[in-house]
Amino acid sequence: MTREPRNASDARTTVIVLVGPKGAGKSTIGRRLQADLGALFVDVEAISKRVLAEVGGIIDEAYARRVFASTVAELERLSEAHPVLVIETTGASEATGDFLTELKTHFRPVFVRVRASQPTCLRRIQSRDQAAHVAVSPAMVAEMHRRSDALQLDVALEIENEDGADLDEIVLTDLLTELRLPLKA
Numbered sequence: 505m506t507r508e509p510r511n512a513s514d515a516r517t518t519v520i521v522l523v524g525p526k527g528a529g530k531s532t533i534g535r536r537l538q539a540d541l542g543a544l545f546v547d548v549e550a551i552s553k554r555v556l557a558e559v560g561g562i563i564d565e566a567y568a569r570r571v572f573a574s575t576v577a578e579l580e581r582l583s584e585a586h587p588v589l590v591i592e593t594t595g596a597s598e599a600t601g602d603f604l605t606e607l608k609t610h611f612r613p614v615f616v617r618v619r620a621s622q623p624t625c626l627r628r629i630q631s632r633d634q635a636a637h638v639a640v641s642p643a644m645v646a647e648m649h650r651r652s653d654a655l656q657l658d659v660a661l662e663i664e665n666e667d668g669a670d671l672d673e674i675v676l677t678d679l680l681t682e683l684r685l686p687l688k689a
Contacts, residue, residue, distance in 0.1 A: 527625030
C-alpha cells in the first residue's frame with residue numbers, strides 16, 4: 505500500500521471499522537448503520553471474494569494484503585462523496601496492523617470491537633448465504649476467532665452481539681451517541 509497520504513486538513517472522511525471474528529455480526533451492524541444513520545457500508549466481503557478469485561482461491565497473507573489494498577482504494581474512491589464509511593474486518597491477518605495504520609494515514613478511523621462467542625459465530629456462519637461469503641472451515645473460524653480476540657486495538661466502543669442483542673440500541677444509542685458521528689440526515 506503506497507498511496508500518498510492525505511494532509512491532516514483533508515482527512516475528513518470518518519471510517520467506522522467494525523472489528524471482530526467471522527459471524528460476530530459486523531456486516532449486520534454495518535448495514536444497519538447505512539439504513540438507519542446514512543453511513544455508507546462498504547462490503548469488504550465482496551472485495552475479498554473478488555480478490556480470492558484473482559489469486560486462485562488461496563487464502564494466505566498475500567491474499568490478505570491484496571484485500572486490504574483493494575479496500576483502501578475503494579474507500580478513497582468513495583470518500584469524495586461520503587463523509588462516513590463503514591467497513592468490517594476480522595483483524596485475524598498478520599497484515600492487519602499495516603492495514604489499520606494505512607487507514608489512519610488516509611482517514612479518521614473509529615474502531616468498534618464486535619464480539620460474539622465462538623459457538624454463536626460458527627452457528628451464524630453455517631446458517632447464512634454461503635454464496636455471499638468467503639468459505640472457511642470450522643478450524644479456520646476457530647483460529648480467526650482466537651486471532652481477532654487477541655488483536656490489541658484502541659477501540660471507541662465494544663459491542664457484545666450475542667443472540668438477542670438489541671441492534672436498535674447498539675446502532676442508534678451506542679454508536680450514534682457514544683461516537684458522535686458526523687452523519688448526514
